[in-house]
Amino acid sequence: MASRRDKVLFAVFGVTVLGLLIPLLLLGWYLWQGSVVAEEQRLDELSQRLGEQTERAIIDTRDLLDKLNTIEATPCSTEHLNKLQNAAMSRPYIRAVGYWRAVERECGAGFVQGDALTPPQASRIYDSGVVAWWPGPSTKVGGVELFLMRYGQYDVAIDPRLLLTPGLLEDQKVGLWVESMPMVAHPSGAVLPNYHAFEPGLTVDRAEQRVVSRTSLGTLFPIDIIAVQPMAQFWQRYLPTLAGVGSLGLTLVGLWLFLILRYFRHQLSLASELREAIAHDQLQVVFQPIVDLETGACQGAEALARWRRENHETIGPDVFVSLAEETEQGTDLTLAILRCVLRELGPQLRDRPDCPVNLNITGQDLASTRFSEALERELENARVPACAIKLEITERSLLNTDDVRQRIKALRTRGHRIAIDDFGTGYSSLSYLESFELDTLKIDKTFADAIGHEAVTSNIISHIIVMARSLKLNIVAEGIESGHQVEWLRQQGVGFGQGYRFSRPLTADAFRNWCQQSGESK
Amino acid sequence: MSENLHRNILATMAVVLLTGCGLMPARETGTTASEPAAEPLPERAAEAHNGSTGDNSDGYSRNVVYLASDDQAIVERRQKLLDDGHESVALDRVGFYMDVLTARLRQELAGRDVDLDRADRAITLTFPGSQAFETNSAEIHPDMAPILGILGRVLDEYDASLITIAGHTDSTGAREFNQHLSEQRALSVGRHLHDQGVAETRIIAIGYGPDRPIADNDTLQGQALNRRVELRIEPLAAT
Structure with missing residues (x-):
């Protein structure tokens, strides 16, 4: 008879524990999902903004090149140089604007020393006649790899770091690819995984202890953004919520079990x-x-x-x-x-x-x-x-x-x-x-x-x-x-x-x- | 560079003025010299045929497009230009030169029916014979004139380059006629570029006749593709 009683006792106890653990686990899972979704949204919004900024800047530069080619002023006259200067000064990310004859830079606003403006190989030559050199060792000046665009007689040198608004980035690692080629990374020189390695959306990369978000924009040309954040930071951001609710739940379970145990004992x-x-x-x-x-x-x-x-x-x-x-x-x-x-x-x-x-x-x-x-x-x-x-x-x-x-x-x-x-x-x-x-x-x-x-x-x-x-x-x-x-x-x-x-x-x-x-x- | 340009323009203008026509009859090319009196350098008036460089003191025929007899002659001509200190591209800028020239040609030729092929160190423009010339003639088709105008302008800016114009025919008809036609067509294009201000020293014409087909000569389509003029632009750079 006593064993039957024990069985009932254990059954009651087991059901009680399960009844508490299951909601607790569900709550934990829900909170985790919530955190992941929140983080995904946050990084996605950030990436969207960065991508749109870059897109705008590139389109704007393209328009600028078109306009420059229609300047009527005598090349390299004061009037001409003023116009180039204005174009450069009104855009924070432009480092230099140049007027060229064949491969000689005749004049321009801003100056870049060395061979950074004449890299040996273009990244893209478009049918429209636009040539673009993506940032790379051959466009590097003073530690900054420039992004160059040339159309007709003019070229524009862009500092890609300034395509990203630093305020948005906080302490995130961000990499941005345009037409599948790396355009810029933040902070400078940061080594980022290639976006191809990740699915769009948020990936929790446990092996590397990081959270990686991939966002792709494809309005006019493909832009891919990778935002990487160490797992620790993710935890830091969401741990208070997770831990708070989790420990409250655990405390309740513990208390409940304690009371049951005490009663039975x-x-x-x-x-x-x-x-x-x-x-x-x-x-x-x-x-x-x-x-x-x-x-x-x-x-x-x-x-x-x-x-x-x-x-x-x-x-x-x-x-x-x-x-x-x-x-x-x-x-x-x-x-x-x-x-x-x-x-x-x-x-x-x-x-x-x-x-x-x-x-x-x-x-x-x-x-x-x-x-x-x-x-x-x-x-x-x-x-x-x-x-x-x-x-x-x-x-x-x-x-x-x-x-x-x-x-x-x-x-x-x-x-x-x-x-x-x-x-x-x-x-x-x-x-x-x-x-x-x-x-x-x-x-x-x-x-x-x-x-x-x-x-x-x-x-x-x-x-x-x-x-x-x-x-x-x-x-x-x-x-x-x-x-x-x-x-x-x-x-x-x-x-x-x-x-x-x-x-x-x-x-x-x-x-x-x-x-x-x-x-x-x- | 700009001194060169001005000299070329002057020379061209003189030729046009004195001959009364920019386009010489194909048959006369290479055999009839331009009027010597108008030339700033009157000692020319040489035979351009068969790769002979004439008897000028500097080895170039003035105002006459050079017709190369074979590929070796092109190599030699190219080397001579470099040796003589012609405008050239620094070796480390060749890539840049080719990139921006390609882009410029694409920009300027956008919408035109020209096939542009970019190789590492050469840009080849191919003009189908049926569109560029009158049938069995070296006479340039009126539609080609604007294209050659554009090319002249761009190549004048990008003056550190060598332009080889190769004429090709299909394999139908007498070989001799084809050879002659291909040469004349090449020369015709070359002369036209020269008229647009491109220095004659940078231009080489060559006729390959039916020897370098790019398509099957047994079909009409293939024959049409084979009848063509190829304009090859190479940077002048020490190799």
């Missing part, structure tokens, strides 16, 4: 501790007197178990009784209480069987013959007559089966009287109870509480009383606290009562004294 350890307590008869019993409402004389008592753990924590019967039932020690508990009762109050019960002690029994006690056999044996040993032990069964634990009915009948035949406890809190009708052989009906405390409050329940109690009387059952009202309640109940014909109005639960000695005093006062 408590329950498990409590159950084994209870087993110990039962085995070693460490439970205490107190007695709450049951009084004749007419005379005030003691008519017996209900035995109530108390369990004080080794750490002095007192556990209420509502907890340990159900725990005992859950862990299949219900009958052990009942018998332990019985032994305690007989030990402490044995002689009195022998002398005065007319003042019986009520022993609470559970559904488990009636489920087999073990309890009734043990009960018989214990009473025999203590030489206490059966009539001195009245058995209280809660309405809810009363199973309407032939076996149970037979067992109750057998117990009753032996001399035990049977009381039905907590009556009114279950769902059984009185007619259902009729099928059992019962002696006493104990009305639950909630009904006594309602007396005088004109609540619906106080109406019900009258009916219960009437019907109980018609079944010829003794009636005990539980939880009586005031004289008013006593008065009312007596008028209704209720014979007995139990509650703080008469006495709180007492130790065996105190109970004996109380019995004597109440007997003398009458």
Whole structure:
């Protein structure tokens, strides 16, 4: 039985863990995706802007070359040179504009020393007659590889670094290709992977620990942009969100698991501790007197178990009784209480069987013959007559089966009287109870509480009383606290009562004294 | 360079003025010299035929397009130009020279029906015979005149180059006639360029007759392709 219980326990535990882990993993995945998408958008926008800037600059340069070729002024005159100068100055990325005859630079604005303006091989010669030299070692001046364009008699030298707006780039590594040839990299001299190696969009390159974004523009001529960022930076950007939500989730999972574990451990350890307590008869019993409402004389008592753990924590019967039932020690508990009762109050019960002690029994006690056999044996040993032990069964634990009915009948035949406890809190009708052989009906405390409050329940109690009387059952009202309640109940014909109005639960000695005093006062 | 240009223009103008016509009849080419009186350098009037360089003191025939007898003659002519200190391209600028010249030709010839082929150190323009000339004649077709005008202008600017004009025919007809026709056509184009201001010293004409077909002579289409004039521009650079 215990293994089945463990299985259930593990299953509950597993489901709990899964139920928490799956949403957590999903959340993590969602956040990761979100971060990737956000980064993709950010880099894509950046790349788009860079690409468009470059495109505009190239188109503008092309237009400028067209215009220069239509200048009417005498070549290299002051007027002509002024025009070249204006063209160069109005564009930040232009380093030089030159007027050429064949391969001789006749004049121009801006000057580039050396052979940088006459590279040995053009990158592109277009059908239109435009020649372009992409940045490379042969166009390098002062560490800057220039981009050259020539059309007709004019050429323009462009500093490709100035095609990119530095403000946009932050600390990104960016490479830009025009017509599949490298145009510019940022920062200068940065070694970037060729864009061909990557799919358009964002690639998380775990081997190289970097995030690479590729964007392609193809409006007029193909422009490809690669933006590279170390993984660490990506993490830096998105880690706060990921870590924040992730750790919150983990904390919740941890807390939840901790609580579950603690609960189960408590329950498990409590159950084994209870087993110990039962085995070693460490439970205490107190007695709450049951009084004749007419005379005030003691008519017996209900035995109530108390369990004080080794750490002095007192556990209420509502907890340990159900725990005992859950862990299949219900009958052990009942018998332990019985032994305690007989030990402490044995002689009195022998002398005065007319003042019986009520022993609470559970559904488990009636489920087999073990309890009734043990009960018989214990009473025999203590030489206490059966009539001195009245058995209280809660309405809810009363199973309407032939076996149970037979067992109750057998117990009753032996001399035990049977009381039905907590009556009114279950769902059984009185007619259902009729099928059992019962002696006493104990009305639950909630009904006594309602007396005088004109609540619906106080109406019900009258009916219960009437019907109980018609079944010829003794009636005990539980939880009586005031004289008013006593008065009312007596008028209704209720014979007995139990509650703080008469006495709180007492130790065996105190109970004996109380019995004597109440007997003398009458 | 510009002194050269002016001299060429003057010379051309003189020729045009004195002959009254820029285009000489093909039959007379190489046999009839231009009027010597108009020349700034009157000692010329030599025979340009068969690769002979005439009897001028500098070895060039003035105002007469040089007709090379074979490929070797072209090589020699080229070397002579360099040896004589003709305008040339520095070796490390040859690539640049060819690139910008190619681009310039493309720009200027955009929309014209000329096939331009760029090799590492040569640009070849091919004119189909049927479009460039009247049938079986060395007379240049009127449609060709603007193209040659453009070429003259560009080649005058890019003066550090050698222009070889090669005439080709198909294999139909008498070999001798074809050889002669190819030579005359080449000379005709050369003379026209000269008239546009390109110095005659840079121009070499050569006729290959039917010897260098580029297509199958057995088909009409192939024959048409073979009848052509190729204008080859090379940078003048020390090799």
